[in-house]
Every structure is written in structure tokens, then in C-alpha cells.
Amino acid sequence: MNNQTILVYYREQLHRNQRALSEEQLTSNKSCGDEIAFLVQVVNERIIEAQYSVQACSITIAAAEYLSRRIEGQFVADCHFEDLKKELLDEFGMSSEDRRAPCALLAVTALQKALL
Secondary structure, three states, X not given: OOHHHHHHHHHOOOOEOOOOOOHHHOEXXXXXXXXXXXXXXXXXXEEEEEEEEEEOOHHHHHHHHHHHHHHOOOEHXXXXXXXXHHHHHHHOOXXXXXXXXXXXXXXXXXXXXXXX
């Protein structure tokens, strides 16, 4: 696991939104209590702004920040979630077998929920 990379995204929470979200907007990990939701503004099928609201561990927060930066400016149709999962794990120096991988991948699930 690349702790330095995770810390950079965790410390620079440029896209974090402090708004309280409804239960239906949240994606959660029942085993640890992490909760996250993305707020995505789309104009003409292009993501012009991505923010997240989160109460979670540092890895989930870092993953949300990474994804927010990664998708802004992209077309919704270009957001291939399996590719985003792989990119995120690679960026964080993780494999899908890593015990903390579900923390990172929770952010991808929340993003997918927001865009679909």
C-alpha cells in the first residue's frame, strides 16, 4: 500500500462537501460504518463538478478525493467503473485482495450510484 499517495489525497480534500445527505444517497460499508455519497453536476453529459460527503476512514476519503479529481471534465459515458477500480487500486498500491481494498472501492460504488 502506498501510504504517501493516500496521505496526499486525504490531506487535500478539495472536493469534500459538508452537506448532510439522506439515507438513500449514502453508500455504506455495514462492517465498519463508513458512509459516502457523491454529488455530481452534469451538463450536456459532461461531469463539470464532483463533490463528496463522507464519514469514513482515511482510505475511503482519499479514494473519494482521487475519483473527484479524476472524473471532472469527463463524459459520463467515459466513466467505466471497472477501469476506475483498477486505476484507483493501482494509484494506492493495492491489489483487490488487500484487506483495505473495500475501503477504497466503496468510493467507486458511491460514484456509480450517483451517476446511474
